Amino acid sequence: xxxxxVVAVCTLNQWALDFEGNLxxxxxxxxxxKEAGARYRTGPELEVCGYSCQDHFYEGDTLLHSWxxxxxxxxxxxxxxxxCDVGMPVxxxxxxxxxxxxxxxxxxxMIRPKMTLCDDGNYRETRWFTAWTRxxxxxxxxxPRMITEVTGQTAVPFGDCVIALRDTVLGYEICEExxxxxxxxxxxxxxxxxxIVNGSGSYMELRKAYVAVELVRSATLKSGGCYMFSNxxxxxxxxxxxxGCSSITVNGDVVARTAQYSIxxxxxxxxxxxxxxxxxYRNKIRSRTLKAASGVRYPRVELDWAISxxxxxxxxxxxxSWQYHTPSEEILLGPACWMWDYLRRSGQGGYFLPLSGGxxxxxxxxxxx
Numbered sequence: 001x002x003x004x005x006v007v008a009v010c011t012l013n014q015w016a017l018d019f020e021g022n023l024x025x026x027x028x029x030x031x032x033x034k035e036a037g038a039r040y041r042t043g044p045e046l047e048v049c050g051y052s053c054q055d056h057f058y059e060g061d062t063l064l065h066s067w068x069x070x071x072x073x074x075x076x077x078x079x080x081x082x083x084c085d086v087g088m089p090v091x092x093x094x095x096x097x098x099x100x101x102x103x104x105x106x107x108x109x110m111i112r113p114k115m116t117l118c119d120d121g122n123y124r125e126t127r128w129f130t131a132w133t134r135x136x137x138x139x140x141x142x143x144p145r146m147i148t149e150v151t152g153q154t155a156v157p158f159g160d161c162v163i164a165l166r167d168t169v170l171g172y173e174i175c176e177e178x179x180x181x182x183x184x185x186x187x188x189x190x191x192x193x194x195x196i197v198n199g200s201g202s203y204m205e206l207r208k209a210y211v212a213v214e215l216v217r218s219a220t221l222k223s224g225g226c227y228m229f230s231n232x233x234x235x236x237x238x239x240x241x242x243x244g245c246s247s248i249t250v251n252g253d254v255v256a257r258t259a260q261y262s263i264x265x266x267x268x269x270x271x272x273x274x275x276x277x278x279x280x281y282r283n284k285i286r287s288r289t290l291k292a293a294s295g296v297r298y299p300r301v302e303l304d305w306a307i308s309x310x311x312x313x314x315x316x317x318x319x320x321s322w323q324y325h326t327p328s329e330e331i332l333l334g335p336a337c338w339m340w341d342y343l344r345r346s347g348q349g350g351y352f353l354p355l356s357g358g359x360x361x362x363x364x365x366x367x368x369x
Contacts, residue, residue: 003167003168003274003275003276003308003310004272004273004274004275004308004309004312004314004316005039005040005167005168005272005273005274005275005307005308005309006036006037006038006039006270006271006272006273006307006309006312006314007038007039007040007041007042007195007226007228007248007270007271007273007307008029008032008033008036008038008040008041008042008268008269008270008271009041009042009043009228009229009230009246009247009248009256009258009268009269010029010033010041010042010043010044010230010246010258010266010267010268010269011044011230011231011232011233011244011245011246011258011259011262011264011266011267011268011269012025012026012029012043012044012047012232012233012265012266012267013025013232013233013234013264013265013266013341014044014046014047014050014051014232014234014236015050015234015236015237015345016049016050016051016052016053016054016056016236016237016238017049017050017053017056017062017065018050019048019049019065019066019068019069022047022048022049022050022069023048023069023072023073025047025265025266026043026047026048026069026073026086027073027076027078027079028266029041029043029266029268030078030079030082030084031078032266032268033082033268033270034078034081034082036268036270037270037314038082038270039081039082039083039305039306039307039308039309040082040083040084040170040195040307041082041083041084041085041268042084042085042100042197042199042228042230043085043086043087043199043230044087044199044200044201044230044231044232044242044246045087045098045174045175045199045200045201045231045232046087046088046089046098046201047086047087047088047199047232048066048069048070048086048087048088049062049065049066049069049088049089050236050237051201051232051236051238051242052236052237052238053128054128055127055128057089057096057128057129058128062089063089063090063091063096066088066089066090067088067144067146067147068146069088070086070088070101070103070147071146071147071150073086073103074103074106074107074108074147074150074151075106075150079103079105079106080105080106081105082104083102083104083109083165083303083305083307084102084103084104085100085101085102085103085172085197085199086100086101086103087099087100087101087174087199088101089128089129090111090113090141090158092111092113092141092158095130096128096129096130097113097114097129097130097132098113098114098117098125098129098174099111099112099113099114100112100172100174100197100199102163104303104305106150106151107151107153108143108147108151108153108156109156109157109163109301109303110156110157110158110161110163110301111141111156111157111158111159112158112159112160112161112172112174113131113132113158113159113160114129114131114132114174114175114176114177115131115132115133115135115160115174115177115184116131116176116177116180117129117130117131117176118175118176118179121203121205122203122238122239122240123176125176132159132160134159134160135160135296136160136161136187136296136297136298136299137159137160137299138157138158138159138160138161138299138301139157139158139159140155140156140157140158141155141156141157141158142154142155143155143156157299157301159299160184160298160299161298161299161300161301162188162191162193162298162299162300162301163300163301163303164300164301164302164303165303165305165306165307166303166304166305166306167275167306167307167308168194168195168275168307168308169191169192169193169194169195169300170193170194170195170197171184171185171188171193171195171196171197171298172196172197172198172199173185173196173197173198174198174199174200175198175199175200175201175202177198178198178200178212178215178216178219178229179215183219185219185225185227186223187295187296187298188298189223189224189225189282190223190288190291190292190295190296191292191295191296191297191298192292193225193298194225194226194275194278194279195225195226195227195228195273196219196220196225196226196227196228197228197230198216198227198228198229198230199230200229200230200231200232201231201232201242202231202232202242202243202245203238203240203241203242203243204240204241204242204243204330204334206327206330206331207327207330209243209245209260209324209325209330210324212229212245213245213247213254213322216229216247216249216254217249217252217253217254218252219249220249220250220251220252221251221252223282223285223288224251224278224281224282224285224288225250225251225278225282226248226249226250226273226278227247227248227249227250228247228248229245229246229247229248229249230246231243231244231245231246232244233262233264233265233267234337234338234341235338235341235342235345237345240338241334241335241337241338241341243260243261243334243337244258244259244260244261244262244267245257245258245259245260246258246267246269247269248269248271248273248317250271250273250277250278250316250317250319251277251278251281253319254319254320254321254322255271255273255316255317255318255319255320256269256270256271256317257269257322260325260333261325261333261334261337262337263337263340263341271317272312272314272315272316272317273316273317274316275308277316332366332367335367336367336368339351339367339368351368353365353368
């Protein structure tokens with residue numbers, strides 16, 4: 001019969017320091033996930049404050065307002081009855097980390113800091129954040145008083161740990177950790193983590209979508225599992241365009257995705273995953289079982305909640321082939337979406353475009369159109 005679980009990834013068009021708007025979009029995504037029957041929802045990297053806050057990450061107000069948004073998420077009736085996590089900056093022992101914060105029914109479950117930061121291309125993460133370097137180690141984080149007033153908790157687990165549910169185990173990678181040659185999903189998979197979650201802030205480059213999809217596919221093709229990848233959308237006030245492509249992949253097969261280019265502010269992709277298929281797939285790879293028996297062990301945070309439903313009669317979501325845009329389509333759609341997003345966020349009435357008849361102005365006019 002299997003253990004069927006409905007899970008959801010989100011593509012959100014967040015904006016740096018737009019705390020009210022970001023909160024509204026997060027709540028909308030949670031509501032849509034619940035309506036689709038999901039019992040677990042994850043979202044993009046730094047979705048609470050926006051990814052491109054830059055030197056505002058140095059300001060205490062950015063962290064304060066992030067906790068204020070999180071307190072409202074904990075208090076909202078929308079977040080009841082579903083396990084969620086959000087991305088936000090967290091200061092622990094006077095060091096600021098890029099984190100995923102998991103919560104359930106008004107209680108904080110755990111905080112997982114990012115372990116591999118990105119400084120390639122337009123990324124400058126080490127300017128504002130520090131990588132958590134203590135692999136498979138966990139310590140206690142003292143919650144802000146405003147969170148204690150909501151939850152009654154004073155401290156929660158913080159570090160490289162995983163969540164042990166009644167029916168499965170869930171662990172985290174954050175963006176660059178997937179691209180790193182020593183990805184953490186390998187050791188987590190060997191330790192029995194069946195669902196790997198990645199909140200990402202990946203911007204558009206030509207043909208980059210193919211690389212990201214194949215990295216996720218190979219992560220689960222080699223050692224089985226369910227990989228949930230959530231990415232941002234829009235320009236976020238920066239010069240880059242975050243291009244969506246959130247996905248759910250099971251045992252090397254893509255079973256759900258969001259669009260690469262779109263003007264939708266909130267897009268949720270939902271899949272029904274059979275946990276027994278993951279266990280069967282892994283058990284048949286005999287070389288993997290040998291490595292798993294002697295692999296590292298992650299600290300587990302126990303949560304009395306099951307994301308599978310014994311009486312769920314839905315079949316597992318079918319796989320499909322990812323349809324990629326051609327390079328010319330990416331050149332057309334990426335800048336056009338960025339320009340539209342920047343225009344509406346700035347509140348301006350339009351663009352002024354002098355037409356010389358040359359290739360530059362005519363190409364720009366085509367993109368705007």
